[in-house]
Amino acid sequence: MNSDARSRNTLGGATSPYLRQHADNPVHWHQWGPDALAWAAERDVPILLSIGYSACHWCHVMAHESFEDEATAAVMNENFVCIKVDREERPDLDAIYMNATVATTGHGGWPMTCFLTTTGEPFYCGTYYPQTPRGGMPSFAQLLEAITETWRERRDDVQRASASITAELRTGAAGVPAGAAPPDADLLGAAVATVLRDEDTERGGFGGAPKFPPSALLEGMLRGYERTGDGAVLAAVERTASAMARGGIYDQLGGGFARYSVDAEWVVPHFEKMLYDNAQLLRVYAHLGRRTGTPLALRVAAETAEFILRELRTATGCFASALDADTEGVEGLTYAWTPDQLVEVLGFEDGIWAAGLLAVSSAGTFEAGTSVLQLPADPDDPERWESVRTRLFRARSGRPQPGRDDKVVTAWNGLAVTALAEAGAGLGRPDWIAAAADCARYLLDEHLVDGRLRRASLGGVVGDAAGVLDDHAALATGLLTLHQATGELEWLTRAQEVVELALAHFADPDEPGCWFDTADDAERLIARPRDPFDGATPSGASSVAEALLAAAALSEPELSSRYALAAANTLDRGAPLLARVARSAGHWLAVAEASLRGPLQVAVSTTDPRSELLAVARRAAPGGSVVIGGTPGSVPLLVDRPPVDGADAAYVCRGVVCDRPVTGAEELADVLSG
Numbered sequence: 001m002n003s004d005a006r007s008r009n010t011l012g013g014a015t016s017p018y019l020r021q022h023a024d025n026p027v028h029w030h031q032w033g034p035d036a037l038a039w040a041a042e043r044d045v046p047i048l049l050s051i052g053y054s055a056c057h058w059c060h061v062m063a064h065e066s067f068e069d070e071a072t073a074a075v076m077n078e079n080f081v082c083i084k085v086d087r088e089e090r091p092d093l094d095a096i097y098m099n100a101t102v103a104t105t106g107h108g109g110w111p112m113t114c115f116l117t118t119t120g121e122p123f124y125c126g127t128y129y130p131q132t133p134r135g136g137m138p139s140f141a142q143l144l145e146a147i148t149e150t151w152r153e154r155r156d157d158v159q160r161a162s163a164s165i166t167a168e169l170r171t172g173a174a175g176v177p178a179g180a181a182p183p184d185a186d187l188l189g190a191a192v193a194t195v196l197r198d199e200d201t202e203r204g205g206f207g208g209a210p211k212f213p214p215s216a217l218l219e220g221m222l223r224g225y226e227r228t229g230d231g232a233v234l235a236a237v238e239r240t241a242s243a244m245a246r247g248g249i250y251d252q253l254g255g256g257f258a259r260y261s262v263d264a265e266w267v268v269p270h271f272e273k274m275l276y277d278n279a280q281l282l283r284v285y286a287h288l289g290r291r292t293g294t295p296l297a298l299r300v301a302a303e304t305a306e307f308i309l310r311e312l313r314t315a316t317g318c319f320a321s322a323l324d325a326d327t328e329g330v331e332g333l334t335y336a337w338t339p340d341q342l343v344e345v346l347g348f349e350d351g352i353w354a355a356g357l358l359a360v361s362s363a364g365t366f367e368a369g370t371s372v373l374q375l376p377a378d379p380d381d382p383e384r385w386e387s388v389r390t391r392l393f394r395a396r397s398g399r400p401q402p403g404r405d406d407k408v409v410t411a412w413n414g415l416a417v418t419a420l421a422e423a424g425a426g427l428g429r430p431d432w433i434a435a436a437a438d439c440a441r442y443l444l445d446e447h448l449v450d451g452r453l454r455r456a457s458l459g460g461v462v463g464d465a466a467g468v469l470d471d472h473a474a475l476a477t478g479l480l481t482l483h484q485a486t487g488e489l490e491w492l493t494r495a496q497e498v499v500e501l502a503l504a505h506f507a508d509p510d511e512p513g514c515w516f517d518t519a520d521d522a523e524r525l526i527a528r529p530r531d532p533f534d535g536a537t538p539s540g541a542s543s544v545a546e547a548l549l550a551a552a553a554l555s556e557p558e559l560s561s562r563y564a565l566a567a568a569n570t571l572d573r574g575a576p577l578l579a580r581v582a583r584s585a586g587h588w589l590a591v592a593e594a595s596l597r598g599p600l601q602v603a604v605s606t607t608d609p610r611s612e613l614l615a616v617a618r619r620a621a622p623g624g625s626v627v628i629g630g631t632p633g634s635v636p637l638l639v640d641r642p643p644v645d646g647a648d649a650a651y652v653c654r655g656v657v658c659d660r661p662v663t664g665a666e667e668l669a670d671v672l673s674g
Helices: 017-021 034-043 057-067 070-079 091-105 140-153 155-172 185-197 215-228 231-246 275-292 295-312 339-346 348-357 382-397 410-427 430-447 469-486 489-505 540-554 557-580 586-596 612-620 665-673
Strands: 047-052 081-086 112-116 122-126 456-458 600-605 626-630 649-654
Touching (some): 034 047, 034 081, 047 091, 091 112, 122 140, 185 231, 185 586, 215 586, 231 275, 231 295, 275 295, 275 410, 295 410, 295 430, 410 469, 430 469, 469 626, 489 557, 540 557, 557 586, 612 649, 612 665
Parallel strands (some): 047 081
Antiparallel strands (some): 112 122, 600 649
């Protein structure tokens, strides 16, 4: 690339909507790559790395204040090579430089602003910087001036800082030591007890504001309740699930959850809606609904699935990453209401009734006298509520709508495939299973390129970013869930292909059970990241443990043994996390609970896809169980498992120990509840 081409903004051809949002900035933004780093070395200027994502409110604020400003852009262009990264497209870069930001400032977040040497080593990191100084924080222009002066006049200080930070990053990328013993019942019980000590028993959730949906943690706790029957654990799950479902973090009109609540009561959300949150929460509420029969959980599961299918499904059959927090630059514009607006849409009587039902007052719960809709109690007139909800949703649809990030991320769509297929099978919704299959086919057809998995696509065009560990793990788990939901062998075969890719390219050959988040032949960065902690999404390591555990139960013996060993080694590495930081190990908890049961396997030998025995198995089996139905020998788990005396038969095994076949639906339900 010649110097003229490099002295301009090059984001117009990006496959990330977030990067395209900055294509018209006067900043000469580049995408991350060897050309940009070489350009910095050639000019002998530092790299200004800005990392964010499309639904990030403060990313948009900083862009408007600084990146759209001609004077600021001129300073950036003169003194830096400016690189813009979408954290959702390049989680490897995000992980490395977020670790650097936290290490040097004590906190992190987005937008992330890092200054790097020409070889990519960070020497100064931060997050949002305002246009003018405030609260002890320098303006972005002041920061640029200081960094430029330091680079020119005190290069030795830059080199010392970058070497120190890089050394710390490489030390932090070491593998997690194996636990003294595999996760057992005592360890899992202690982990849950630790979590319960942090529960906000009055308002639901764990810890204080801001509150994020603890999706994986709730799933792990629910599985623990199924194993132990501990009512205190179920009560904690139900308190949090109910508080979220009735709060403003849940969209009472359109379904689906926002990213988090800014307050401890779940009233006012940060309004972006992420695919990964809603996929995981669909799984939790569907599981809770089939386990307890709670109408609230069943309703929220159905509405969340409908939200995903209605609002996030793209023309490819897969799902968009997010809906923005802002609408036309205003947070909450689409979603907030006043009492007068309710009356305007519904008429006086219904408007006043709805205001009381939905906690909308003249004082407001949000900004400028507006309120976020809540549903503190079920309506006393369900038919009236359904009419009100329909009319309000129709009116809201006529308002300006938030932007949508149409990027299809492999890992998050894998979560969606799992949730839709699992919930569809458990709740009798074949349409959800069909939607999951459509998405899975697209990922296999388009995101697998020359035998390797890519991270994301946009509008059917796959990006260059390589798939990371959680892409492989989440996709494999989704395919294995589809195999169970449909009984079709193809999904198992394709899942095994993806599992083999993960084993070949991400497993640490020197430390069994440890995993890298990037492939062995991926771009060489200043450190090879591996983060075992579960966050907003499950870690790659806990995700691959889930995939391996299910693959071991579903595969033929030779593969099964290899997958089972890899799963056991991986869970051994998760044991210290459960012992020390249980709230950051929610998905580890869920997978360990499944492993402790064997996992439980239910193979229903039947020629009828609508078999009552199979329906009972799917509805009654504990979370993390493997459940499949089909004709004898049609899939590995049904080899040598015929019907009994001409009747459908369920073969129930716990690990390698199997019960006698069961032919009665009530008996099977009793067996699975034991």
